[in-house]
Amino acid sequence: MQKQQYDQLQETVYSEVMPNGLRVYVLPKQGFSKTFATFTTDYGSIDNAFVPIGQKQSVEVPDGIAHFLEHKMFEDEEGDVFDTFGKQGASANAFTSFTRTAYLFSSTDDTAVNLHTLLDFVQHPYFTEESVEKEKGIIGQEISMYDDDADWRLFFQLLGNLYDRHPARIDIAGTAESINRITKDDLYTCYHTFYHPSNMILYVAGAVEPQEIFELVRSNQAEKEFAPMDHVERIEVDEPATALHSKAVEKMSIRLPKVLLGYKLSLHNETDNLLYQEARLELLLETLFGEGSEAYETLYSEGLIDDSFSSEAMIERSFSLAALGGNTPKPEETEARLLDIIEHAQTEGMDEQRFERMRKKLLGQLVKQLNSTEFLATEGTRYAFHGASVMDAVEIMQQVTFDDISGLLQSEFRIDNRTTSIIDQKAEADA
Missing domain, CATH: 3.30.830.10 (Metalloenzyme, LuxS/M16 peptidase-like)
Structure with missing residues (x-):
């Protein structure tokens, strides 16, 4: 033992x-x-x-x-x-x-x-x-x-x-x-x-x-x-680094349309440092689009997004991605605005003070989760398969720097590896 x-x-x-x-x-x-x-x-x-x-x-x-x-x-x-x-x-x-x-x-x-x-x-x-x-x-x-x-x-x-x-x-x-x-x-x-x-x-x-x-x-x-x-x-497949399609729209009988912007990442290639890659990606997404950010508050006040808006960082054994979106009355406009926010951050930079606030927020959430036996067992298992421990997450979150997430934004959020998924409302005649 x-x-x-x-x-x-x-x-x-x-x-x-x-x-x-x-x-x-x-x-x-x-x-x-x-x-x-x-x-x-x-x-x-x-x-x-x-x-x-x-x-x-x-x-x-x-x-x-x-x-x-x-x-x-x-x-x-x-x-x-x-x-x-x-x-x-x-x-x-x-x-x-x-x-x-x-x-x-x-x-x-x-x-x-x-x-x-x-x-x-x-x-x-x-x-x-x-x-x-x-x-x-x-x-x-x-x-x-x-x-x-x-x-x-x-x-x-x-x-x-x-x-x-x-x-x-x-x-x-x-x-x-x-x-x-x-x-x-x-x-x-x-x-x-x-x-x-x-x-x-x-x-x-x-x-x-x-x-x-x-x-x-x-x-x-x-x-x-x-x-x-x-x-x-x-048996692993040889998967291109670029996205297969840039956009797809499906129509369903729904109350509000939905939009999801996604990026095909290469972070899974760093599985020996899984916690670090996840911390970088989560902090980047929270800094740009988390509740309280300028982007979130602006889009929310304009009625383009609601409480369903969220971002997801997914790093698995042989693939990784970032996704963000939710319900919106204007999916095409919301897509354009999200892309503008990312492109503006790539050219003009991000708010470093906002980054520090988000780090404190995520650390607080993480410490709280470490008091959940369900979280400890499920996440502890996931990290153990990668040779890591969920208990290292707090220390690693503290190690991520503003330059880390800025570099990630430049290297992984590109035009050729992104796509948009939209579920739009069916017209009454089609319903």
């Missing part, structure tokens, strides 16, 4: 690598009532081409299979695992992102019992042809629901504009056509490759004793057998 102390935050993170390769992190928060645990695989929707464990040839699986697999993991011979957690006083959930699939629970007591349940059901796949076919209908309905969600369509239209070949352009749930191609054997292939303990992290944050957690996990894992595995071989 290793121990890493963070004196500035008065926190200690304990970790251990099990003999089968599973990485376990424990962050004790004495005095807290809720414990939060996540069991996460470094596997998401973009991992659709890889070399299966024990094989030499690569395969390409149907889009949406990581999300499909997440759904199927909650069923076993005994029934629905959600019911088991409920009877044990825990709240369970799961999610699939572009690069991760996580299974989690929160509870105020019986942590050991619920932790055993979490480890056991995730490490016990049970798929039948009948249950796979039944799930296709359920997920098909979910896909239809997202197809009717204007914000979801806005974002994935943006990704489709930015990326030519990278699977980030594909909806996490896949399409009705792609999930219909999924077989039981496909699910087992993906499971045995990506759900190997060496590709997974267990993170527990809350009122727990680290030594007790490690002893529980050691005992649990010693009872199971897994095939040897060195690493997961993923």
Whole structure:
């Protein structure tokens, strides 16, 4: 068991690598009532081409299979695992992102019992042809629901504009056509490759004793057998640095149009410094467009944006982007104004005092989040996959300089790597 102390935050993170390769992190928060645990695989929707464990040839699986697999993991011979957690006083959930699939629970007591349940059901796949076919209908309905969600369509239209070949352009749930191609054997292939303990992290944050957690996990894992595995071989695509399309407009039956401006970045190439890259990008976006900025206040007072306006910094394993936008009665005008603000900042510079205020704001938000066991477990896992610790975030945020974000604005926010996604209102005749 290793121990890493963070004196500035008065926190200690304990970790251990099990003999089968599973990485376990424990962050004790004495005095807290809720414990939060996540069991996460470094596997998401973009991992659709890889070399299966024990094989030499690569395969390409149907889009949406990581999300499909997440759904199927909650069923076993005994029934629905959600019911088991409920009877044990825990709240369970799961999610699939572009690069991760996580299974989690929160509870105020019986942590050991619920932790055993979490480890056991995730490490016990049970798929039948009948249950796979039944799930296709359920997920098909979910896909239809997202197809009717204007914000979801806005974002994935943006990704489709930015990326030519990278699977980030594909909806996490896949399409009705792609999930219909999924077989039981496909699910087992993906499971045995990506759900190997060496590709997974267990993170527990809350009122727990680290030594007790490690002893529980050691005992649990010693009872199971897994095939040897060195690493997961993923097939990467050769993606251009420029955006595929500069603009796309879709019409839907909505109350207000929506606009999203996006930039295809190269920050994921610096994954050994993930926290620094995220801090740079977040501070840049907050300095230019955060609440209280001149740009935000002007656009808001003119009625071009409302409270839905936000910016997003996304840095994942093999892609990164920045996006900003929201509801607007005049999407074309709002797009032009956002571009003017960025171009003016590139030629005339930004407000350094504003940058310092935003740094203090983000630091305050971060320190507050570090008191959330859910944030600690989910974000702690994400950074651990990149060899970093979420506890370093405060120090790194303090290290980012005004010159850092100014250089980022010049190098990454270009004409050739940007795009605009608009969801406009249907005309009454078209509705």
